[in-house]
Structures are given as C-alpha cells and as structure tokens.
Amino acid sequence: MTGFGRIFIVIGIVFIVIGIVWSLFGRLPGDFSFKKGNVTFYFPIMTSIIASIVLSLIFYLIRRF
Template sequence: MNFETIGKIILIFAIVLFVIGSLFYLAGRVGFKGLPGDIFYKKNEFSFYFPIVTCIVISIILTVIINLIFFFLRR
C-alpha cells in the first residue's frame, strides 16, 4: 500500500467525519432531543439518558446505505 492510497483513505474518512459532525451539529441547533421511546431518568442530581430508539433507527438507516453501496459496487 503506497502513500497515495493511504492519503485517499484518510481524506475519505475525514470527509465522512465532517458530514456526520455537521449532521449532529445541525440536529442540536434545531432542538432535536431524541425520539419517543428513548429512556430518560432524572432524580435529584442524577440523570440518565439512553437513546435506544434513536440507535435502532440510525442502525437501520446505516445498514440500508451500506447495503446499497455494496450492491452498486458489485455491478
């Protein structure tokens, strides 16, 4: 593996991280607090948040996207 290939991989990884970071930033700006079904518990000074439904939805979306990418790369 030469430096040119490694450089391309790092650039693609950086672009993907930039896009994901931008989506998280925009979601926070519009006030996204999670989906119904996420677990939130607060008592006195303790709070616990587990975004179970949000994780499931993101997992399904990423699975579909990755399968589409592999489908079109095999052609």
C-alpha cells in the same frame, strides 16, 4: 484524493448531519430519561437506532462505490 481521505470526509459530514438533526429534534419518542434525586440517567434508544440505520446506509453506499 485517496480512498482513506474520502472516508474521513464522509464520516465528518455524517457527524455534522447527526449533530444538526439531534439539535433540531432533541429527544425522540423512545429515548428514556430517569431522574432520581440529583442524578439523571438519559438513554437514547431511538436516537441510537436511527443513527445506526443512517450510518449503515452510508457505509453500504461507500462500499458499493
């Protein structure tokens, strides 16, 4: 398997893990939700930070090996 194929497999696994974690925890503390009338604005700050850390670690490990 080529290196490019492995990257796609790892990215797919990362998205699956993020989806499972997101469905288990839902909204984390630090995620902002504003509702005014019939408009809702949801900004997942903490979820974005955690996803960024996890992806950075995974890409660091991929680059290392």
